[in-house]
Amino acid sequence: MKPFLRLCRWEIRHLLRDGQAWLVCGALFAAGLLALWTGERRLARHHAEIAGLPAHYATQMAGIAKQFSPEGEAGYVAYYTFFPTHHPLAPLAGLAVGVRDIVPNVTWVRLLGLEGQLYEADLGNPALQALGNFDLAFVLCALAPLALLVLAHDALTRERDRGRFPLLLAQGGSAGPLLAARVTIRALAVGLTCTLVFGLACARLPIPLTAEALGWLAATWSHLAAWAGFVAWIAAATRTPTASLAGALTLWIAQVVLLPALLNLALATALPVREGLELTVRQRQESHAAWDKPRAETMENFFVHNPDWSGTPPVTGRFAWKWYYAMQQTGDESVSAESAAYRENLRARQRITARLAWLGPAAYAQLLFSQRAGSDLDAHLAYLDRVRAFHADLRAYFYPMVFADRNLTPADYASFPQFRANVPPPPASLPLWPLLILAAGSATLAARHLRGPTL
Template sequence: MKIFWILVQYEWRHFRAAKGLVVLTGLVLLVGLYGIYYGTTELARQRQHLAELPALARHNVEELKTKFPEPADAGEIGYYHTTFAVHHPLPWAGLSLGQRDVNPYYVKLRLLGLQGQLYAAENVNPTKMLSGNFDLAFVLVYLFPLLIIALCFNLLSSEREQGILPLLLAQPVSAGVVVGAKLTFRVGLVLGLAWLLSAVAMGWARVPLDGRVGLWLALVTVYCLFWFGVAFIVTAWQRPSAFNAVALVGVWLLLLVLVPGLLNVYVAAKRPVPQGIELTVKQREQIHGGWDKPKAETMNRFFALYPQWRDTATIKERFVWRWYYAFQHLGDQSVQPLAAAYSTGLRQRYELVETLNWLSPAINVQTSLNALAGSDLPTHLAFQQSVVRYHDALRAYYYPFLFNKTPFAHADYAREPTHTFTSTSETPTAVQGLWKLLLSTGVVGTVGLLLFRARPIQPR
């Protein structure tokens, strides 16, 4: 055991002497800090944008109060009044931004048909979306494996190529202890770096200290161990350094580039999503058809859904707001099956990826971290559901004004329902991801050990 620690100590001295590796490690540390800075400031910017929305909504109300100084027809108000449904992030999203830039984090709403408003896009530079986010999750998932590869590709082969290995093995020390000591030092270095960066990020983002801290650290740790397992297999194979480098980069390419790319193609082909556009086109057709249909027909269909308004006055006027909002809502109703199919389709796509992500621990870890941070598709779908409920609440608030012909007074603005939604961690998904990751790491470690046992270390 003493020899083991002496070897670890010598590895440390070796490491300090190798300028290239020190620079590389320092670089990863800096890049990691940049990732933390970028992720948290990007999230702070989103928070700031969300904080500015109430002012815009207030401004709109002020404008309406000037436009309608007296109590007015609620139909007019509902038409011009805009309000916002907002999706607040978890602090964790600063560590793993996921799809928060692709999916809008607020929805501007009027009392009109919902389906025409629900899918509006936010201003985002598409070039930036293509390049992706440089957050901590990216550094951990993409770059840490490369650091591990750089540290381990010549674990034994360099000693062999420099002719030191025969001298080393001539000492009373087993090859297992040598490899073990070398790996232990490198695992310590990499995990120390990963934990340091995670701790800094958690402190910076002010995440609440609960079980999720452990879950994040466990995911990160086991993922790093997975890559050490891969490096161990390659070491046990005992080929020249150049071959090891090619093999390890090949595995990296396979797991981080090829498998995700192919999986993308497979998922798109296997789960075609009914185009969202079909839904908006149909909704428009229904809503505008409403103008040309007899009013009684429209109202009877509406009363079937809302019998409580059946006894209100029959419409004789050429135009009246309650009729207008009735056919807006019927437009939404008519595309209900399409809307449900659209969101179910998206969810099924996500779930298919979830069941297949064991193919690449990188995908598994990325989706698990996103799930933990509540920044992936399921959270966005949950947000959209909450927007639907909010729109229901808005209609429920306005209908009595419209059907009882109650004028909408200035004080009524303040009583209007408001919306807020905060992401929640999809902890079960992340825990499941951890189990799968443990399994893949176990497999890789076992294969490495078996290979190491089966092939005695060649000194030359």
């Protein structure tokens, strides 16, 4: 057996006899189970919400059929018809909430102006949002590194403190392999605990063993590798257990708390985005201003961007549905530039976050996990794009009838467009190499500290 493997074998024996290690891994495992349980409940709630949509829609349509029997104006029927759309749950969605707690999983849209409808959302419990969510991604990004830091920060300083270091070094080995074996075995213990929780998640939720699931595991281990490098660096660079502990806690707070907050602040300053609410208000103001304008002016404005309908019969009387929807659509069109900028800025934020997050493995891992769980900002923006496309389908379906002043019978309702939640394949996932480079870089720093006499 190679000397390093022999060292590792002894480190396993050390670890198995170490009550503190059992306690730390046990607590991590328990936190993982709790995250799994909350994830399972959240998934069940979301699944139930999505599964209930057809029944809600059917009830609604029965009511509309009753109201507009034997027939009703197409514009009138469309006004009262809410169409359900939903963001389906990826297999890993139970493990990483991502942004899904602050954005809706289900959006009911009507033929009216779209912008306002996109940003209407119900919050289950706003108090919980301030606190953040407890999910497996949080356990892996914040608690697993903490467990590793607790187990290995004093890998060498504990030996110094207890007076064993001279005898250890005098035996002929150097501190480097000893530290490497110690950190490796402790990282393996933490990694196996995380993997065990993930295995239970796969069995229970259930999660098929797809490339995404394996990618989750690879991200878990790469993230831990980066922290193993960090902890080796702290263990090598400090001389007393107190200094090691202070270093470990400082690093954890900097990586898990400060860096994400700073990144957020920097992005919010560099790339300000208008709130969705602001877009809603602008769109409504534009739309409703039309009540006080001549109908013909609104229609002219509408025909500029929608010339296909310019040949339809003119608006007559005090109210016409074609005018009403034209007014709604011009409202959307008046904020289309801002809406595109809003989306583009959000995407840019996501891109820059992905580019900068490698500075902190916890922030980067959070991105990796939410990406694989389909709960990141990109996935939400892609869902909004699908809702936007569906709304365009609604207009394409209803406008010929609305602009031709046609009536609909309940028999026509079956042909109404339905949202199809066909999720496009996830974009190419973020690479793992930034985490591995962090691991190698900090391990190199650790090795530099152990050159020369280390007593």
